Each structure stands twice: as structure tokens, then as C-alpha cells.
Amino acid sequence: MSSTTIQHSQKHAPPSGSDAAVVCRSIEKSFGEGQARVRVLRGTDFDAKAGEMTFLVGPSGCGKTTLISIIGAILSCDDGDIRVLGDDLRRMRNGRLAEFRLDNFGFIFQQFNLLPALNAAENAAIPLVARGYSTRKAERVASEMLDKLGLGEHTRKIPAQLSGGQQQRVAIARALVHSPRIVICDEPTASLDAASGQRVMELLRDAAMDHERAVIVVTHDDRIFRFADRIAHMADGTISTVEQGKAEHSKTAVAPEDTTP
């Protein structure tokens, strides 16, 4: 089976196109050993383009989180090609991967994962501090970002003093503060009420459109599907179909070769 996969990946032309921020071809990923081995990704193909919101949807356990972890350079795949912004992730060592993440990715998690002792500005400033900014400068930039996200009055509050929606906006600020090319979100609205979820998605859409970012959103939440430029449906470790979203601003047509036969 794995040999066919390799042939399959070789059939594909090298990914091209200026706006293809993420190109995955024939990704294979299994967990566990021997009897307990589970093949989660089965030759998965997936693309995400700059300036677009790409949704990844599918039943629980089909491998969505696994796929975005691989795209986000957090998890390595067993086989296949993965190119992010033209770079081959599989050729990078661990240390380089961490730098690559810091430079190019913003992450947004379902559980926000803010540091409880740090206030909003300090939390949002972390990627900048990690890149060597002085704490003061980093927090100033972070505060500006929070201001843009409507949290100007809350920059000195710690997460416990903020609502879920506000915390997620702090997390968005943290994901965007260093102007990454790609933003990866796993269930960003799952812990939020409908109104907060809408607000969060609007902000993410603006982040994608205004700055030519690729935004990848894993979600079960059909209330937010209308924000999608494209929706990739995943089932059993492969992308079954990719449909064009209903987003009004949508400009990119779905290329037929994006759909796995």
C-alpha cells in the first residue's frame, strides 16, 4: 500500500502557483505500533492559499487535527510531500522547524492556551519576545493589535478576568502579532457562544483578506461555514471533496485538480 502511495506522490507535478501557501501531497501518518497501529492519514492531499479561508471539516476522529499539526510543523508525517511557503518541511531539523513555526505560523487553539498569570498584552506579545523584541516594544505592538481586535481597554487584564470570546481574541492577537503568513485554527469557536464566534471569524477573515494570509480553520461549527472560501471535506484520512465556499468576498475558483479522485 505504501509503495502505491509513493508512486502516487510522484505522479503529482511539483506544487506551483504563487498563492499556494500550503501544499500537501499523499501525506501518510500512523500512530502506534504493531497491532495497535492506526493509519490516520491515508495519502491525503490538501492545499491552502494565501488570502483565503480554507475550512477543514469532517467527522470526529477522521484526522483533521493530525493534518493541521503536520501542516503546522508540529508533527512529522511518515510519508508524502509537504511544502509550506515553498519550503519542504520534511527536510528541516527540529530546531529549524521551531524557527519556521515562529516565523511563519500563528496558532489558535480551542482552549485558547493563554498563560494564566500574564495579562492580555503580555500574552499576545510572546511571539515577538520569542523573536528577540524587548518586552516593552513587544507589548506595545501587542497592545496595538489588541486594540484592533476591540480589546483596547482590556490589555492589562489577565485571562481569568476576560470572557471566553475576549480570551480567544487575545489568542488571535497572539497568533497575528508577528504577521505570520499562515494562521492555523483548531475549532476556534467551539468554546464560544454564537455571537463571540461570529466576531472571532470576522476578525480571522479580515486577517486573511487584508494581509494575504492563508487561514486554515478546522471546525464542526456550521454556523461559521459562511466565512469559508473553500471547504475541504475529510473522511477516513483523506480529503473526499473540496467545495467552494459561500463567502461573499471569495475570488478564487476551485481548481478541479484539487479534488482527490
Added chain:
Amino acid sequence: MITTALRMLIGDKTKLLGLIFGVAFSTLLICQQVSIFAGLLGRASSVINDVRSADIWVMDPSVRTIDASYPMRDTELSRVRGVEGVAWAVPLFKSQVQVRTREGRLENAVILGVDDASLIGVPNEFLLGRVEDLALPDAIAINPAGFRLLFPGAELDVGRELELNDRRARIVAILDAAPAFAANLTIYTRYSLATTYTNPGRNVMSFIIARSGDGLSPEVVAQNITDRTGLKAVSSSAFRNESIMYIIENTGIPVSFGTVVVLGAIIGVAIVGLTFNQFIMENLKQYAALKAIGLKNRRLLAMTLWQAGFVCVIGYGLGLGAAVMFFRSTADVDALRGFYLLPEVAGGVAVLAAVIVLLSTLVSMRRVLTVDPATVFRG
């Protein structure tokens, strides 16, 4: 990231307090116990230190400590004086005696009898009176701690009378002798008087204290004395070490102090270890998130080390401060005279505090280093 690391720690007040308390507690306990232990050992050699002018001690070959002497024949003195390299040699009598005041207060005392003619061996730290006063009839000098023991509440003065084994003695001087190991009350008097107070048998000489001359080292002269007389003769410093080692080897004191020190360290490791581990566990998801964002292990390790270092410095500082306050407040307590916070102890405990913190944070650091960033996406 240092600020971030410290803000994480300071933001969690309860744990920060627990961590600092753990280090401070260990520091205080260990500083205090080690200092008192060192002070006790110092007491074991205080008499040797007080006799500054002599650099050689001669004694019966069976003697191993200043606190237990065996009498020598008086004729040994002239034999020692005859040894090549001996500048001078005088007898020293040392014994224990019961002291009673007119008011009926009874105390145990260490009594030292010095050469009648030269009065060599009396420490030169007179608070009241002069060394010459010891030539007066029934004259004794005692230390201030002993005075306060015998006459609680009274101002230091001279002229009071005491009974030493039913014989009359008069305090003519107060001298600041270091407290001895065996008793807080130390009496200095003339050799002849001391022997009458204690009624010993024929042979009474406890020690001969001597001074090396002719440009020879005390060790060489001591060896000469041993060769010529068959007595045990050692330099002052060797005798001091021997007396200290005697206590270390033959009493339960080191074990009991050692136990408290080890317990202090264990409690410190336990408190700091558990609290820090809890701190890390509560933040583990956040650490995973930081890794996902792109912080390398080196960075996270540095953050944890800064947190540990911060706890260590503050905790040690507070503990040391408390230890200093303790010894300040006990400086006037006679029972604790001679116990100081030695710089060596403070320095040693600083290293120990660092080891305690490092040991107790090791497990937590491992957790930080091994946490898989991929777990951030899992609920």
C-alpha cells in the same frame, strides 16, 4: 523571555509563597543548626584558644581532649622545661568544681589554675579587675556568663564571695573567657589555690602549657618533648582539632545536628519539589503552546531555570535574614554565647539551597522538555 518567566511565577502568588517559604525554611533551619554546631565545636576548644601565649600542650599520653585530663607527676614540669627548644613551660590545672553562692545557688564550673608566679594562661580580656588581682588571697576571676548564672539580675561587679567545695573564694575580676563545652561558668585562679579547692590526690597537674623557642616550630618542639619525656605533647592547633574530633567522634551531637540538617534539606526539597511540580503541571498545556508557537527547549529550560533561580535567591535571602535575626536576638543569651552565623556557613548553605532548588525542579524541568507540542490541539 525572562520577564515572561518571572511574571508567570509571580502571577501565581500562592505557589510563589510556597516555593519561597520552602527555600527560606531550609535555609534558616540549616544555617541555624550548622552555626550552633560549629559554635559547640568551638566551645570544645575555647580553653585552648584562650591560652594564646602557649603553642604547645603537654599531657598524659592517654588524654584525647581538653575536657578529660589525667594528672601528671609534678616532676614532669622540670623535665619538659629541660627539653631543647622549649622557651618556657608552666603548669595548668583543669578540673570541675561545685560553686555555691551565699544565697544558696549551686552551679557546676570549669576551674583553671594557672602558674602562681607568671599567671600565664589567663585570657587577657578583663572586663573588671586586673590580672594582678589574682595574686590576692582566695582570689578568683569568673566569666560574665557565669556571673549572671550565679547572681541573676545583678550588675557585674567584683568583691562577692563564693564557696568552692566548702572553701571561701572571692571574685576579684570578671574576664571574658569564651564559654567552655562542659559548663557556662568558667573560673580562673592560681594553680595552688585551684588545687586546694578541688582536693585532688598527690599528682595534680592536668596539663603543661609551653612555648616553642630557638626558632623551632611547635610541632618539632612537641616531638622533642614526647621523645624525651614519654608524655604526649602536641601543638595548640593540633590539640584543638583533636578536642573537636573527640566530640565529633564520641558524642551524639553531630548525629543529632546532622539529622536536623538532612531533615531541613529533605523538607526543602519536598516543599519546593511538590510546589514547583504543581506549578509546572498547571502550566504544562501553556508550555506545549509555547513550543508550538516556536520556542525551543533551550528557551523553555532557561525560563524554568530563571524561575528556579528567582525562588532560590529570594528564599535564601529571607532565610538568611531570619537566621541573622535569630543570632542577633540571642547574642545576649548566655546559653548561646559564642554562636554566630559564620560566613562559611552562610556560603555553604547558599550552595545547598541552590542544590535543593535544582534537585527539586529537575523532575519538573524534564516534564517541560518532554511535553509534546502536538498535545496543544488535543482537548
